[in-house]
Amino acid sequence: MTSCTKQVLAKQLRLYFVCGTTDASDLVTTVKTALRCGVTCFQFREKGKDALYGDEKEAMARTLQHECREAKVPFIINDDVELALAIDADGIHVGQDDLPAKQVRERLGPDKWLGVSVHTMEEVSAALPFADYVGIGPIHETRSKLDAGIVRGTELIQQVRRHYPLLPIVGIGGIRPDHVPAIIDDGADGVAVISAIASAPDVAEATRRFACL
Ligand code: 3NM
Numbered sequence: 001m002t003s004c005t006k007q008v009l010a011k012q013l014r015l016y017f018v019c020g021t022t023d024a025s026d027l028v029t030t031v032k033t034a035l036r037c038g039v040t041c042f043q044f045r046e047k048g049k050d051a052l053y054g055d056e057k058e059a060m061a062r063t064l065q066h067e068c069r070e071a072k073v074p075f076i077i078n079d080d081v082e083l084a085l086a087i088d089a090d091g092i093h094v095g096q097d098d099l100p101a102k103q104v105r106e107r108l109g110p111d112k113w114l115g116v117s118v119h120t121m122e123e124v125s126a127a128l129p130f131a132d133y134v135g136i137g138p139i140h141e142t143r144s145k146l147d148a149g150i151v152r153g154t155e156l157i158q159q160v161r162r163h164y165p166l167l168p169i170v171g172i173g174g175i176r177p178d179h180v181p182a183i184i185d186d187g188a189d190g191v192a193v194i195s196a197i198a199s200a201p202d203v204a205e206a207t208r209r210f211a212c213l
Contacts, residue, residue, distance in 0.1 A: 009113065009132055010168040012074055013190035015210050016041040017197055018172070020078075021060065022048040023144065024198040031064055033203045035071040038211025040190070042068050043093055043115075045078035061087055076115065081107050091115065093135065096123060105130035115170075119149065124160055128167070135192060136160065138173025139183060144194040148173055154186035161187030177209040184213075 017031070017039040024030040031042060044064050046057055061083055068075035074090040077083055079098045084091070091113025094104055101116050108114060116127040117135045124134060136157050138148040157171055171183045172192040180191055193210065200206030 006166050006168055010189035012041050013133060013168055013170045014040045016043065016170050016190055016192040018043040018045050018192050018194050019198050020044060020046040021052055022050055023194050027060070028063055028067070030198055030203050032067050034197055034207045035067055035073055037204045037207035039073060039207060041074050041076065043076040043078055058083060058086065065089060074113065076113060084108070084112070101127045101130040119152070119156070121159060133168035133170060134160065135170050135172050137171060139171045140174030140179060142174040154183055157183070157187045177213060180210065180213045
């Protein structure tokens with residue numbers, strides 16, 4: 001990826017909404033509202049005991065992809081390369097327990113975005129030849145991912161930024177609007193958010209609070 005494209009990607013990660021059917025009572029309405037109110041990237045992350053799978057998951061993905069296309073917002077799929085390829089998503093995001101970044105890149109080809117969740121500098125350097133951006137967390141305590149591990153603050157973000165000035169970085173985990181300025185100051189290009197938007201009593205207002213920062 002050229003440095004110019006990296007800059008475009010970094011901007012696009014500014015307010016990255018991550019959500020699946022187990023995070024929102026009405027996923028499609030939540031995503032439509034969030035898109036209308038300033039989300040800059042969307043990841044369909046369908047996880048948990050009651051998650052959709054198979055045809056139902058694909059149908060939901062296509063519906064959300066359509067909304068993202070209308071809003072001109074990139075549509076990323078979490079940890080499902082087959083689905084991402086089947087529906088021609090804009091990219092995929094994987095964690096350390098998913099398919100290794102090298103294999104995902106081989107399957108995806110060079111043009112789709114690949115994001116990788118990382119927790120150490122070693123994981124960053126392993127991901128780097130293949131990833132377009134990294135997700136670093138949990139910055140704060142989160143209830144949305146049971147195995148998120150220890151709360152890290154922004155130390156790794158600062159370290160990664162010092163070593164890789166151009167690498168697009170997104171912070172994740174327990175992020176509320178008032179956390180955002182410090183996370184960006186410490187080197188992230190954007191924040192990824194589930195519950196502060198998906199569980200907000202007013203999704204539009206919550207999204208706008210993030211988007212205006
Ligand atoms: N990944 P919320 S934390 C999906 O640390 C995810 O890698 C994390 O949800 C990581 O905004 C997390 O509700 C959950 O805290 C983020």
